[in-house]
Amino acid sequence: MDVFLENNISKSVYIHIPFCMSICSYCDFCKLLYNKKLVISYLRQLEKEIDSKYKGEKINTIYIGGGTPSSLDLDEINYLFKIISKFSLDNNYEETIECNFDSINSDKLKLFKKYGVNRLSFGMESTNKNILNILDREESKEEIENKIRLCKRIGFNNINVDLMYAINGEDLNMLKNDLDFLIDLDINHISTYSLIIENNTKLAINNFKYIDQELDSDMYYFIDMYLRDNGFNHYEISNYSKDGFESKHNLIYWRNKEYYGFGLGASGYINNIRYSNTRSFNKYIDGLYEYESEYVSFDDLIEYEVILNLRLRCGIEKKAFKEKFGKDISYFFKYDDLIKDGLLCENGGFIYIPLEKWYIMNSILVKIMEGRINYGRDF
Ligand code: SF4
Incomplete structure (x- = not known):
């Protein structure tokens, strides 16, 4: 099988909705303040982008992220899902929409349910x-608490909550x-993130300090x-x-599979090309969707995979x-020393980083890449 051509395999879709009701101090995502006129032009352009790129493959997962997709009003949500109905879904598809607790209500949740959404992902970050x-x-x-109960009453049981930690001023308690x-x-899924102070965010401008590394x-x-x-x-x-x-x-991302990315600032990986869309709203509205793209060679593909x-x-x-x-x-990587040093394990047909070393995962990945051998497709 040619590993380069996964065209017949069902794919995934990421859709970016960049609008938010307010802007968080740490946010480096592609977002803008909600404005009804902008939403309508954006959704029209999103529909055109999807029409121009989607080739009709079966889709097994859809992720509607942001921004805050739940900031859209009921008419806008109806339009968004009319666009999404163009995708041909696998029987056991997963469809997630990102929400914030302050912009979700019973009517929106019922609409999500009606359109087949079966997973919700909330940004909570902290309760302090x-x-x-x-x-x-x-x-x-x-x-x-009230909103989670409401979600469950309406029939959503597959719920993720994002939690941020390691914010200066926070302790273990x-x-x-x-x-x-x-x-x-x-809650049955929790995503955790240590605070990163990105350039040009309010936290960076205010010179907010990182927490102690040991903590x-x-x-x-x-x-x-x-x-x-x-x-x-x-x-x-x-x-x-x-x-x-x-x-x-x-x-899908972590297994290095292909997926479409639609919308402002979205990334995708289709037919061996990894691409990112523009983060400029005006360019996007003018139909200049793509910002950059990179052909993934056989060698790159192996490294991404690992x-x-x-x-x-x-x-x-x-x-x-x-x-x-x-x-x-082992034809492509020399990793025996990493196993001897306890940085990698090999067991039951799998190679993995032991849990107790996950905090230093990046340095282990660098060492693995240093052990790369046999470049080039010579077979
Ligand atoms: S809600 Fe999310 S996307 Fe919007 S500003 Fe806050 S962190 Fe950024």
């Missing part, structure tokens, strides 16, 4: 008032309170221990789920790797 002040976010615990809150709410590491391993003790699988470096509630869409697969607890499946690339992984 001082931390929320730093992040320029406002949701109260009471509001979050505050982090534990956030985790207890989510555990008590019976950052302690928090990472505390979350790991606490959530695993409470029935979650730590299945990816930043992600935890109850059995059967892993994010099918994000697994780097992305190793983010997963199960790591690289050796048999699948050989089927995809025609040779054993």
Whole structure:
């Protein structure tokens, strides 16, 4: 099989809705303040982009991210899903929409349900008032609890909540309170992120300082221990789920599979091309969607495969790797020393980074790439 051509395999779709009701102090995502006139022009252009690129393949996951897709009003949501109905879905598809607690209500949730959304992903980040002040976010615990109950009443059981940690001023006890809150709410997927202060964000402009690195590491391993003790699988470096509630869409990324990216600032990977759309609203509205693209060579593909697969607890499946690339992984990488040093494990046909080394994953990936051998497609 030619690994370059996955055209007949069902694909995934990412759709970016950039509008937000307010802007968070740490946000580096592609976003803009909600404005009804802009939303209408944006959705029209999104429809044109999809019409110009989508080739009619079966779609197994759709992820509507942002921005805050739930900031759209009911008419705009109806239009968005009219556009989405152009995709031909697999029977057991997953369709996620990102929401904020303050912009979701019973009418919007019922509409999502009617259009076949089966997974919700909420940005919560923290429940501590001082931390929320730093992040320029406002949701109260009471509001979050009420909205999660509402989602469940309307029939959404597959729910992710994003949690941010390692914010200067936070301690382990505050982090534990956030985790207890989510555990008590019976949330079945939690994505965790240590705060990164990106350039040109309000936090960077205000010279906000990072937390001590040792505390950052302690928090990472505390979350790991606490959530695993409470029935979650730590299945990816930043992600935890109850059995059967892993994010099918994000697994597509980590398994190095192809996906469409539509919308402002969206990224995609189709027919061996990785591309990013423009972040300029005006260019996007003028139909100049794409900003840059890169052809993924056979060598690049192998490196992406290793780097992305190793983010997963199960790591690289050796048999699948050989089927995809025609040779054993040891043909391309020399990794014996990493195993001797305890930085990699090989077991049951899988190669993976042991959990206790996940905090230093990036440095391990650099070492693996240093052991790259046999470049070039010589077979
Ligand atoms: S809601 Fe999300 S996308 Fe919007 S400003 Fe906040 S972090 Fe950024």
